[in-house]
Amino acid sequence: MTQGQHRATPWPEARARAARAGAGARAATARPPVRVPLGQALGRVLAEPLRALTDLPSFDSSAMDGWAVAGPGPWTVREESVLAGHAGAAALAAGEAVRIATGARVPAGATAVVRSEHARTEAPADPRAGTVLLHPLRAVVTGQDIRPRGQECRVGDELLPAGTVVGPAVLGLAAAAGYDEPAVLPRPRVEILVLGDELLTSGLPHDGLIRDALGPMLGPWLTALGAEVLATRRIGDDAEALYDAVTGSAAELVVTTGGTAAGPVDHVHRVLDKAGATLLVDGVKVRPGHPMLLARLDAGRHLVGLPGNPLAAVSGLLTLAAPLLAALMEEQAEAAEAPRFPVRDAVQGHPYDTRLVPVVHRDGTLVPLHYNGPAMLRGIAAADAMAVVPPGGAEPGRRLALLALPRPTETPSAQGACFT
Numbered sequence: 460m461t462q463g464q465h466r467a468t469p470w471p472e473a474r475a476r477a478a479r480a481g482a483g484a485r486a487a488t489a490r491p492p493v494r495v496p497l498g499q500a501l502g503r504v505l506a507e508p509l510r511a512l513t514d515l516p517s518f519d520s521s522a523m524d525g526w527a528v529a530g531p532g533p534w535t536v537r538e539e540s541v542l543a544g545h546a547g548a549a550a551l552a553a554g555e556a557v558r559i560a561t562g563a564r565v566p567a568g569a570t571a572v573v574r575s576e577h578a579r580t581e582a583p584a585d586p587r588a589g590t591v592l593l594h595p596l597r598a599v600v601t602g603q604d605i606r607p608r609g610q611e612c613r614v615g616d617e618l619l620p621a622g623t624v625v626g627p628a629v630l631g632l633a634a635a636a637g638y639d640e641p642a643v644l645p646r647p648r649v650e651i652l653v654l655g656d657e658l659l660t661s662g663l664p665h666d667g668l669i670r671d672a673l674g675p676m677l678g679p680w681l682t683a684l685g686a687e688v689l690a691t692r693r694i695g696d697d698a699e700a701l702y703d704a705v706t707g708s709a710a711e712l713v714v715t716t717g718g719t720a721a722g723p724v725d726h727v728h729r730v731l732d733k734a735g736a737t738l739l740v741d742g743v744k745v746r747p748g749h750p751m752l753l754a755r756l757d758a759g760r761h762l763v764g765l766p767g768n769p770l771a772a773v774s775g776l777l778t779l780a781a782p783l784l785a786a787l788m789e790e791q792a793e794a795a796e797a798p799r800f801p802v803r804d805a806v807q808g809h810p811y812d813t814r815l816v817p818v819v820h821r822d823g824t825l826v827p828l829h830y831n832g833p834a835m836l837r838g839i840a841a842a843d844a845m846a847v848v849p850p851g852g853a854e855p856g857r858r859l860a861l862l863a864l865p866r867p868t869e870t871p872s873a874q875g876a877c878f879t
């Protein structure tokens with residue numbers, strides 16, 4: 460194994476290296492885009508610019524309920540109405556009006572739409588003969604309340620660039636623009652290997668055994684970051700099984716938990732060495748989580764070693780796995796600057812290392828949470844975000860950058876929770 464670094468890497472540099480590793484892996488593997496039904500595209504990344512497949516609106520349409528009119532009023536009102544989704548009415552001659560609904564096709568010859576509340580009708584003296592007359596109640600401007608075809612876009616216009624993350628509004632826009640199956644990037648494949656003989660998968664801790672807190676957490680978290688989680692496997696403290704799992708994995712990113720430090724059964728370094736991996740980050744100047752590591756297994760595959768302490772593992776996930784995955788997915792660079800918010804209370808810092816501290820938003824400030832020790836999840840489980848506390852700490856009012864936590868979603872599939 461080539462020793463990439465003998466010393467811990469500063470936190471910002473570790474994130475940058477993880478992003479470069481992801482970009483390198485993307486270039487090396489160049490997996491082709493896939494087309495997925497709109498219903499499955501949420502959270503995916505557009506592989507191609509979203510180009511309009513139609514003009515929008517695709518026909519001249521009414522912006523209001525009222526009458527389509529031709530020329531100056533008063534107008535004679537036709538008996539039929541034009542509703543949205545129906546064939547358009549025959550062309551209007553000057554002096555004619557037809558009842559029209561919002562979104563309906565404006566008939567040829569119409570010069571404006573007059574809103575229902577801006578005109579009044581006058582019934583003919585003899586209701587069995589004659590026509591209804593429509594009188595405007597205010598001046599009518601040519602073109603008013605008509606949405607002309609192509610007002611929003613013309614067919615072929617680029618609506619969004621490649622690299623856009625598909626949110627609910629993007630789904631709506633894609634549907635409006637005529638898409639059934641947009642082209643998205645394949646999800647990076649991730650495999651999670653949970654190490655440790657002391658871990659229980661159910662029931663109460665006993666006899667020095669504890670519950671595995673990372674297996675249930677990491678799959679959904681990595682799924683929320685855009686990954687396809689192939690499996691979460693429990694490996695115990697078996698170096699040979701770990702070697703086989705790491706070298707045999709089909710995933711672009713293998714995530715291990717535990718075994719990063721120097722304990723008697725901390726096998727991760729030795730296994731990486733034996734597998735001929737290159738350490739890109741070996742320890743990060745961040746608390747918690749400083750033993751985290753990043754290794755290149757081959758041109759297209761990497762391993763992120765998360766420390767076993769659960770909050771330290773979250774720190775590794777946010778520091779190394781998140782930027783690597785974002786780069787693998789070719790996501791557009793984060794908006795200029797991550798938002799910063801003032802911290803309400805002083806936060807003690809580490810003299811040399813960055814600290815990541817769970818916080819909640821309160822009245823425009825950040826309130827650091829207790830129970831933020833490396834082995835604790837009580838703070839982060841109640842948090843809105845993780846605040847980045849620079850070396851030396853932060854005085855009240857200091858603006859801190861935030862790392863986002865995934866919002867809870869009800870995933871229809873068991874993705875990310877498949878245990879083997």
Ligand SMILES: Nc1nc2c(c(=O)[nH]1)N[C@H]1C(S)=C(S)[C@@H](COP(=O)(O)OP(=O)(O)OC[C@H]3O[C@@H](n4cnc5c(N)ncnc54)[C@H](O)[C@@H]3O)O[C@H]1N2
Nearest residue numbers: 655670671672673674717718719720725750766767768771
């Ligand atoms: N001599 C030193 N000892 C330690 C150092 C050090 O620098 N020198 N660093 C400490 C720090 S910081 C951390 S973090 C941990 C990292 O340890 P490992 O990554 O080797 O993890 P383990 O030893 O396997 O486990 C640590 C701790 O976490 C618990 N654990 C592990 N996996 C899980 C899980 N899936 N769910 C819940 N809890 C888990 C495990 O039982 C241990 O209590 O090393 C320090 N030691």
Ligand code: MOO
Nearest residue numbers: 747748749771833
């Ligand atoms: O990474 Mo360790 O204490 O910082 O949990």
